[in-house]
Amino acid sequence: MPRTHLISMKKKSNVTIHDLARQLGVSSSTVSRALKSHHSIGEETTKAVKQLAAELGYRPNNLAVSLRKQHSTSIGVIVPHINRPFISSLVSGMEQAAREAGYNVLISQSYESYDIEIGNASAFFNSRICGLLVSCANETTQYAHIQQFKDSGIPVVFVDRIPENDECYKVMIDNREATFKATEHLIQQGCRRIAHYGGPPQQLMYHLRRQGYIDALAKYGLPFDENLLLTATKLTPEEGFVLAEKALSLPNPPDGILAVNDNTAVSTILYAKSKGIRIPQDLAIIGFNDDPVCTIIEPNLSSLHQPGAEMGKMAVSHLFKILDNEIVDVPRTTILSTHVVQRESSLRI
Amino acid sequence: MPRTHLISMKKKSNVTIHDLARQLGVSSSTVSRALKSHHSIGEETTKAVKQLAAELGYRPNNLAVSLRKQHSTSIGVIVPHINRPFISSLVSGMEQAAREAGYNVLISQSYESYDIEIGNASAFFNSRICGLLVSCANETTQYAHIQQFKDSGIPVVFVDRIPENDECYKVMIDNREATFKATEHLIQQGCRRIAHYGGPPQQLMYHLRRQGYIDALAKYGLPFDENLLLTATKLTPEEGFVLAEKALSLPNPPDGILAVNDNTAVSTILYAKSKGIRIPQDLAIIGFNDDPVCTIIEPNLSSLHQPGAEMGKMAVSHLFKILDNEIVDVPRTTILSTHVVQRESSLRI
DNA sequence: TTGTAGGCGTTATCAG
């Protein structure tokens, strides 16, 4: 009967430091210290402990460690959708940086919904994440669900979609400058009536992009025509077709389009081509994000490149610095650089 | 003096059930039970507890709950790369299903590396995930790092990239059938010399896809020409160009190409067009995955559609059933259906 | 209906 017991030596992995301690005739504190090569433990003891741990397949229980240390190693990430090129690169960068440092990444999608974002934040809080990275839902205009983290000393870094608040840590691009440069590029290519597809205006990001567009027009003395300022809410390819039709059927249609993302820009190219409008001769187009699709659509789509993976890594790096109290090294706002990638869709000269 | 206490009402969120208990003059077990509306607790007590909990901003500590219950609510996910259309949809589906059930999703990327996959699995194990979803790295041919979970009673579901092992839970498509259908489609469109870009052959998935291609040729009495069977390792767009050049510069070039993914198919279209090869008249092409790019490349790329998000949801659903001991409801192998999406790149009739 | 006590696995403090 004890036989069966011994035979089932299937390395059960509930081995704890106490099991090791018992078998070695030492205390569990000694085991705990030996496992992390604490200097105060004798060489032999340490070796013996580590060897037995390996033999029995001991695995530390991070749940217990985190509870005891009052500090977990899980970073929470909230994004609107994972399956979008820019965001999946962003998340990929976060995951890479976090894992290299031995941290886990908890992921969640808000689907652009404020309520879901609140729920996700709440779940993360209860899971005692050690830090939060958020790219806000378009719906989100209040931040109480984020404030709870700060109140508990859990650092938060906003990425890309950020709130209008100077107090918080942000990693982003200069959205105004980006669309300014994009608009400027179109102007330099000879466009004089440039339309802009803007995103949901309550999102600061889209507001700034609008502003860059307007500022560029002003700088070059081009009139601002309200009819040329369209607003998108979903920013899907489908919506892109609607916008394209709207813009191109104006009595006085645009000769250039600055789209707030590549989805809508691509749809516009497809729509224009189907109507016999030549790109870029009749209509120059530039998108935003520099998604992979830019080099596949014909003509290739000019776009504003923003470094997704780098933004993710940077956000994680900032998070770690804040956790390590090297706050002085972390600027409230980090601006990553963007650049216009000039491709056929906008090159008229 | 108690005043100051009351005034500093900055809801510090380290409130525990003991704090609530103390303030209400009850025991912490009562609080614990009241919070989950245990029937044995008086209505008034329950109400009082919940109200105070809300006032003080009490938040349950999942770390402690999991430790105590010996069961966490975190699902680990290992995929090769997040930022690929199919995989990000897969992960998105997983996240959605998991979160709806109140579970967290821990994500990690293997970058197709066996060693990194092992490291990720190890980290997850230490974090005491309650279940694992894996889509294996191409390098992976051994599964000891996965076995540890099974040995500890932690369910594992393989998704898409699965091992050659009947014992494990798998959610996948019928890869052989998929490429069989795709090849058949090309044959029905009049192709007689069909080339195939295969993936790393050690991955069962790619082996099966090769087999479907070969079987279809056989069924229709077409000769199998080794020169038409190319092998890709990275499956990147860049590699697609190399493969395209290799295939199209053969002495007797193919009139149809079955690519193992859309990346390489798209590159082939671009390459062929640059060489004046007409698609689909001179060369019919079909890809695999049905990435968004298929409807943007011109001509639109035919492809094999596989339901990414559904696979992810299904995997999570299976995991939950296994956790709930409803094992009888979970088939070892779940095959999701695929279909050929016929587009211009292959329609010659 | 409520309270007591013990423990989940680990680490930190203090003592030897």
Place this chain on the structure above:
DNA sequence: CTGATAACGCCTACAA
């Protein structure tokens, strides 16, 4: 150099 003890926050027999 090592050990005993007490937490971390929660849950759950068992008692009352």
